[in-house]
Amino acid sequence: MEAIQNFLESTGFAVIANEPLDLVMLAISCVLLYLAIVKKFEPLLLLPIAFGMLLTNLPGAGMYHADYFAGGVINWEELGTGHGGLLDYLYLGVKLGIYPCLIFIGVGAGTDFAPLIANPKTLLLGAAAQLGIFVTYIGANLLGFTPAESGSIGIIGGADGPTAIYTTATLAPHLLGPIAVAAYSYMALVPVIQPPIMKLLTTKEERRIKMKQLRPVSKTEKILFPIMVTIFVSFMLPSAAPLVGCLMLGNLMRESGVVERLNKTVQNELMNIVTIFLGISVGATATAKNFLNLQTLAILAMGVVAFGMGSAGGVLLAKLMNVFSKEKVNPLIGSAGVSAVPMAARVSQVVGQKEDPSNFLLMHAMGPNVAGVIGSAVAAGVLLALFG
Amino acid sequence: MEAIQNFLESTGFAVIANEPLDLVMLAISCVLLYLAIVKKFEPLLLLPIAFGMLLTNLPGAGMYHADYFAGGVINWEELGTGHGGLLDYLYLGVKLGIYPCLIFIGVGAGTDFAPLIANPKTLLLGAAAQLGIFVTYIGANLLGFTPAESGSIGIIGGADGPTAIYTTATLAPHLLGPIAVAAYSYMALVPVIQPPIMKLLTTKEERRIKMKQLRPVSKTEKILFPIMVTIFVSFMLPSAAPLVGCLMLGNLMRESGVVERLNKTVQNELMNIVTIFLGISVGATATAKNFLNLQTLAILAMGVVAFGMGSAGGVLLAKLMNVFSKEKVNPLIGSAGVSAVPMAARVSQVVGQKEDPSNFLLMHAMGPNVAGVIGSAVAAGVLLALFG
Amino acid sequence: MEAIQNFLESTGFAVIANEPLDLVMLAISCVLLYLAIVKKFEPLLLLPIAFGMLLTNLPGAGMYHADYFAGGVINWEELGTGHGGLLDYLYLGVKLGIYPCLIFIGVGAGTDFAPLIANPKTLLLGAAAQLGIFVTYIGANLLGFTPAESGSIGIIGGADGPTAIYTTATLAPHLLGPIAVAAYSYMALVPVIQPPIMKLLTTKEERRIKMKQLRPVSKTEKILFPIMVTIFVSFMLPSAAPLVGCLMLGNLMRESGVVERLNKTVQNELMNIVTIFLGISVGATATAKNFLNLQTLAILAMGVVAFGMGSAGGVLLAKLMNVFSKEKVNPLIGSAGVSAVPMAARVSQVVGQKEDPSNFLLMHAMGPNVAGVIGSAVAAGVLLALFG
Amino acid sequence: MKLLAAASAAPGFLQVVAMGLITVFVVLICLIILIKIMGALMAGSAKSTAPQPVPQPAPAPVPAVPQPNKQQLVAAISAAIAEDMGSGVNHIKIHSIRKL
Amino acid sequence: MKLLAAASAAPGFLQVVAMGLITVFVVLICLIILIKIMGALMAGSAKSTAPQPVPQPAPAPVPAVPQPNKQQLVAAISAAIAEDMGSGVNHIKIHSIRKL
Amino acid sequence: MKLLAAASAAPGFLQVVAMGLITVFVVLICLIILIKIMGALMAGSAKSTAPQPVPQPAPAPVPAVPQPNKQQLVAAISAAIAEDMGSGVNHIKIHSIRKL
Numbered sequence A, B, C: 001m002e003a004i005q006n007f008l009e010s011t012g013f014a015v016i017a018n019e020p021l022d023l024v025m026l027a028i029s030c031v032l033l034y035l036a037i038v039k040k041f042e043p044l045l046l047l048p049i050a051f052g053m054l055l056t057n058l059p060g061a062g063m064y065h066a067d068y069f070a071g072g073v074i075n076w077e078e079l080g081t082g083h084g085g086l087l088d089y090l091y092l093g094v095k096l097g098i099y100p101c102l103i104f105i106g107v108g109a110g111t112d113f114a115p116l117i118a119n120p121k122t123l124l125l126g127a128a129a130q131l132g133i134f135v136t137y138i139g140a141n142l143l144g145f146t147p148a149e150s151g152s153i154g155i156i157g158g159a160d161g162p163t164a165i166y167t168t169a170t171l172a173p174h175l176l177g178p179i180a181v182a183a184y185s186y187m188a189l190v191p192v193i194q195p196p197i198m199k200l201l202t203t204k205e206e207r208r209i210k211m212k213q214l215r216p217v218s219k220t221e222k223i224l225f226p227i228m229v230t231i232f233v234s235f236m237l238p239s240a241a242p243l244v245g246c247l248m249l250g251n252l253m254r255e256s257g258v259v260e261r262l263n264k265t266v267q268n269e270l271m272n273i274v275t276i277f278l279g280i281s282v283g284a285t286a287t288a289k290n291f292l293n294l295q296t297l298a299i300l301a302m303g304v305v306a307f308g309m310g311s312a313g314g315v316l317l318a319k320l321m322n323v324f325s326k327e328k329v330n331p332l333i334g335s336a337g338v339s340a341v342p343m344a345a346r347v348s349q350v351v352g353q354k355e356d357p358s359n360f361l362l363m364h365a366m367g368p369n370v371a372g373v374i375g376s377a378v379a380a381g382v383l384l385a386l387f388g
Numbered sequence D, E, F: 001m002k003l004l005a006a007a008s009a010a011p012g013f014l015q016v017v018a019m020g021l022i023t024v025f026v027v028l029i030c031l032i033i034l035i036k037i038m039g040a041l042m043a044g045s046a047k048s049t050a051p052q053p054v055p056q057p058a059p060a061p062v063p064a065v066p067q068p069n070k071q072q073l074v075a076a077i078s079a080a081i082a083e084d085m086g087s088g089v090n091h092i093k094i095h096s097i098r099k100l
């Protein structure tokens, strides 16, 4: 009878009485699953994140133990004696910074930097779109977050999932859940967030600017580019080396043309495997205690501000460039500088074609778009150097 | 000369003099390779298991060290100083419960639960077929095995490899070798074990029962099913959450339709990689000391009893259901409740068609068949909750 | 202002002042990238190795810490507190001997041993081509390298990347960089290194010898071969078991025909993933301190000697065999015994066809070629047994 | 572990079996109920809202069977209640279910 | 962390923002310069050496624009110097660039 | 490690070389023997039992060569014995093999 008693007390129904907020978290994870599956919000990451959040909040399941990672210290004793759950072990890849780097190898292998090489001044747009990161940093500071936390919140404005997770796992791991959810949700919402800002800040004439066709880029340039960027950026900012180096390793695999089978694997199977592990273990950090508080609401609010400010920064710098340069830039491509590849570039294309159906901005917007990836990695490097 | 002396003493021929039973193990592993390759007994797992068994019993090779995991404690000092062999390191994924969960993600992604959703009462058959687990638990107890060992032996009757390995790695890791061999061998022998039992327990009329066609299942139902099962089963039985949660994560990836590239990878490359690692490291635990004893014979004997009792349980409950329900169930689909997906369902089909070639039971048998996977995961959860 | 000061001092430009040799290493890594991409020197491994070398020598980037592995001891404290970089964590797979074994599974799955089974006496050529390993061992000893270091340098002559890395990671990890670079570069240079040696040691008549067609090999023989080799070689030389066992596990997956999906995965995705991890982390060990010294030059010099002597050994033994055997062997296939599969066999074919365009040596050369893989694994086993 | 020795765990192991089988049945019976509720809700919402844009092609003419569904729901709930009351599988007696 | 409390890190956080934005702009402007140098070197070597064996087919007639390239190079270098001198983005004034 | 210094490990390194080469040759020669035995057994069982259901199509007419096989077997065994007796590779002398 005692056994039955113990058994009943171990059910989730008994545990939930002490942890009623877990039910709220389960509801939130179901909402996120809905967004991922029905609304198709970045499902490749949001579905694993949401399911990880669901698993971590199942009372008594013990698939993730927040206390094994409390205070940023990994409790190897518990993990090493086999007391960890699946998500504890998978989370090590996040905590040790392995997954975001591996994903960046795949991202690099999937990225064509030719539009950027053909029109390098679009790098300025990719720089300006990082404005959101730093404006949000100020806001978070003012709301009372620590500098390290503020940096992690700001990086949402980088519109780049792996960068945000890499930075947050180092600077403020307790905020991983809300920051990852915000980053991927807002990336999915780029087609909703950006167009009003783009229209507000541009005139009809600006939106109709046609840009001259991009020059072809030679294979040699495409091969030299990743090597050059790795060396130069890492010299300027060593803390950006892991992200930029991995991005460019993947890109070199792509452009070199001599390691096609590796290129294919990093873009597909390796990336898929790591994406699942990353998603479910990042989701697992979203326990009720870490997620259900005013901070999360503040982070979600600041995240959307970061996205908006970044988009605005890109558009405004494009307008500024047009003041000084005879070769005009359509400012609609500025908003693509937030990264969110390739969705933000597609938004530039769509908004541009609404004014003039004969205007094809997509390739031009890919320049700032991929520049934004480099830009946020650099911004992450600054934050890591200062607070890491 | 001394060097030569030492050298000669290090050869396997010198070592084998002290460990002559290794030769018996090598012979057994060759028999298992024969069964896997020539008889095609679940070769995807039996071949790696048998080769792992071969490698671990090569005298002096040091690819696996049973003493680094003695008493259920992982000797991190030896492993961390690089003294471990390949199979020691790969075995960590078994010991920490990682591989079975990852395989279950792939199994879930490969499973269509529609026949179960269309005819949910077949879940009762999936429950009844777990009878073998508990009958065998009694038998093992009576033979003198500890409760934890008895539970691991009983779980062979679940006819589900990853579940058996996950449970045994926690409850009785020293029995992993024989239990895995028994589980996969008997799963392969389902077409031999089940038909006589099925025929013995059913009348010719019962075997000819035609079941009415299954209703179509909507996509929404298929998507809600894995979420619902995860939450509900984990609440009832938190210790079943890792297995059930991973199974349903994979199934959600499949049914959601929005993460097709992840779905493909978990069913193929990830599953293949983990299967190899799991197989060879589970095989590696079958050292002469662990394998060559009366226990192993007892386990093999009880395993077949477990399979038989499970099959009988499913058939008998189907007959019982027919007593109370007007809508008759062909009791031949009851035996599919042991899981062993999809082989047991095919056996139902074949036995049914022998009586009436126009009777197509396959889809009907898939219901209890996939129910059996959930059923054994729940049974494993009970055993883990009691003895884990 | 102090923050800015600190920030500037952390840039690579500030660090490089203290570590000017890093610039030389960056230049060397760019040369290796050139060789991999433009000259197509074994790009699948040389590109990752070179990029790993680039990343490790970016001043201040901290992606690899040689001091965490100093003296052959793994500093788990630093790694476990998350201070490691990506390449530190990936390097663990090299250090613990995991990657070379996994690659050998893939190599085995990709190797057809039929030409060797059809003409087993070509194993003698695969043995003779290991001459380079031991001649180089003497040379390295005489140059003042320790026995363990000398063994690692000698193994370059095995012309087999994973074997060289496995051996060196155990015996002389500080030499991993130069040895891996030498091994893969010379493997790529086989078409340059071997032909002069082959022509020097053979007469025109010998080069025109036509060999009789190989007998067909039954499926049973192909399946029994890997099992037999694993057991026998491991008995003779337990320290060769990991390499030979993994090679033969892969081969059994291939030849058994019953685990086609595993076979495909080990040859493709698993191998690609491990190749990248192995390459970049082996490259990472090539820090300025480890690489820029006379040792490296000595290793590169001895490496080419090892290749040359191995090739010569194979050719000479083929000539010797012709003295005693009526069935003549074309000595050009002897040089294929160094392994470097399948390049060395192609070189035999090409050199042979220059003398007689109607002479097809490729399949005959595949015998010693794959024998050379077994031969170097055995030689590695001897070195590991003596100095490991 | 002493092979073939007298079972030392005798007091209790039947409890384990009972608890195990009951749990398995209770959990799976509850799943039956949940699936039926889900199906009922689906059917309800399918009627009240617009039809699914891309309905799965039915593999063959499928007769609509709303009534049996409800009955089975009752049956399953009864079974679950019986289980909940602690009786073993063998003691279930369902009196009230008739086919209309 | 006190939510909505007075920011304790107030002295310094504007410095962080300045340093961050300046670094991002400096790094990316330097990349502009490097890409332009690379492009110029390519164009130069393409002229002095034999043409690439397999030139990429131009997607459409592309007018050769060697002169603007050089000007943009000058412009980018000026911008970089301005940055280097410590002025924020808002203070950049480029006086010397004219289109010939 | 002192580069270019006098080898401190001189006494012994030739032993290493001898042991290494001998081991490699012994192991591989034994493999030759095993492969030949395997081939002989295959051929034997192929004769005594039914032929393989799906024989591999021979890529070209292959003359059956049973006798040489046996001779090679003898040769390989002799070689292995020679090795086993401790002589180095250079000292092997095979006297007894003739082509019939």
Ligand code: NA
Pocket: A157, A158, A159, A160, A337, A338, A339, A340, A372, A373, A375, A376, A377
């Ligand atoms: Na960005």
Ligand code: NA
Pocket: B157, B158, B159, B160, B337, B338, B339, B340, B372, B373, B375, B376, B377
């Ligand atoms: Na089952």
Ligand code: NA
Pocket: C157, C158, C159, C160, C337, C338, C339, C340, C372, C373, C375, C376
């Ligand atoms: Na070799």
